[in-house]
Amino acid sequence: MRKILLLVVCLLMPAALVAQEDNDSTGYERDITLSEAIALARVQSVDAAVALNELKTAYWEYRTFRANLLPEVNFTGQLPNYNKSYSSYQNSDGSYTFVRNNTLGLSGELSIDQNIWLTGGKLSLTSSLDYVSQLGRGSYHQFMSVPVSLELTQPIFGVNTLKWDRRIEPVRYAEAKAKFISATEEVTMTTITYFFNLLLAKENLATARQNKENADRLYQVALAKRERGQISKNDLLQLKLNALQGQADVTAAESNLNAQMFQLRSFLGVSEQENLNPVLPEKVPEVDIHYDDVLGKALERNSFAQNIRRRQLEADYQVATAKGNMRSINLFASVGFTGQNKDLRPSYQNLLDNQIVQVGFTIPLLDWGKRRGQVQVAKSNRELEMSRIKQEQMNFNQNIFLLVANFNNQAQQLGIAEEADKIAEQRYNTSVQTFMIGRISTLDLNDAQNSKDEARQKHISELYYYWYYFYQIRSLTLWDFEQNRELEADFEAVVR
Structure with a gap:
């Protein structure tokens, strides 16, 4: 009779948990893949709007510069x-x-x-x-x-301001265009972070519910064993503590899921009535990336390269301005x-x-060296800027080297984590069955459960880092290594 009651409880408990979940939920649930989240973020997120407005500002500044070179009719x-x-x-x-x-x-x-422009x-x-x-x-x-x-x-x-503008403004606009594409990729990186945070919260909640279900089931079995003297009171109390802890873990996981859900919905600009259900990516892009290739594309296409050129020109312009002010x-x-x-x-x-x-x-006949001092200040500022640029270039190259190394290692780390996740799941299921027949203790069972949970979290984390590194390399090189083509945008259409 006790075995029949225990079986009924085990069968009805999952259904009760599902019913409780349905009653607590509001709105409607929607499955969303990583690619769908990225597409939404690039169109609807605030970060994407900021990047677009910065591009528009740079576009109209460049248009203003071009207009200064054309004839103007005034009345x-x-x-x-x-x-x-x-x-x-x-x-x-x-x-x-x-x-x-x-x-x-x-x-x-x-x-x-x-x-x-030739004479100013x-x-x-x-x-x-x-x-x-x-x-x-x-x-x-x-x-x-x-x-x-x-x-x-x-x-x-x-100083011939127009001549300097012809050298600086095209570089500034090229920097803005490259920065816009990089910002789009950075929006993708933020989306990946929020998406995997929600995915991990979802997996943690599923794990917590499964652990609670197993803890409750094992506690019921332990009660029956205790009556027959097949288990010590200490193990029984430990299993009861596991059941209580399971309930607390479910509550904490639900709160974390709601927080991560709100963060992703807010970033993507979707309705609060939508309960997003992130889908675990089935595959990752398999690409072979080399440091020299990444560095060459980054130095050629990244906004950092244009930024360095612009700052060099602006420093030279300040020196020319100071020299021109010596006499008029x-x-x-x-x-x-x-x-x-x-x-x-x-x-x-x-x-x-x-x-x-x-x-x-x-x-000036007598200015006590003021104008010559201004020239020397401008030259000193130029030398300081050159030193900063040199240091930034070294840091830029070093960061790319480390990023490429991390990405290439991440594929191996992801494979190990995926295999460990499967093994830990099998070990836990085996441990539960072994505990049911009294072959292992509660400590061994708890160890198997913790290993399973950690392996699952590690698998999702390694998957997140793989995607994050991949798009970080894209944002630096403005190159799609999966399709082997450059990242472009129709800027005329974007700003209109």
């Missing part, structure tokens, strides 16, 4: 300029009087401006018209036209024609020369 004017006021006027005898102004003025200028100057083709009308007593009006005028503004000896000479020249008349049409006839040449300069 400026004052429509109208009305002045009714008094102003002081000095007479020939030195006395002052106040005269009344009552004028209406209109002015407009149309210009086509072109920056000259600006060339403008302009056409302007001014009109002034004296109102009140003795009123009159006058037009003055400048039908065409060619103007040149040219700094001499100063600016040239302004204007060549054109002008005319004036009381009527509009005649003001464009009988034109006269309109030529202006100005050379302004600032040369």
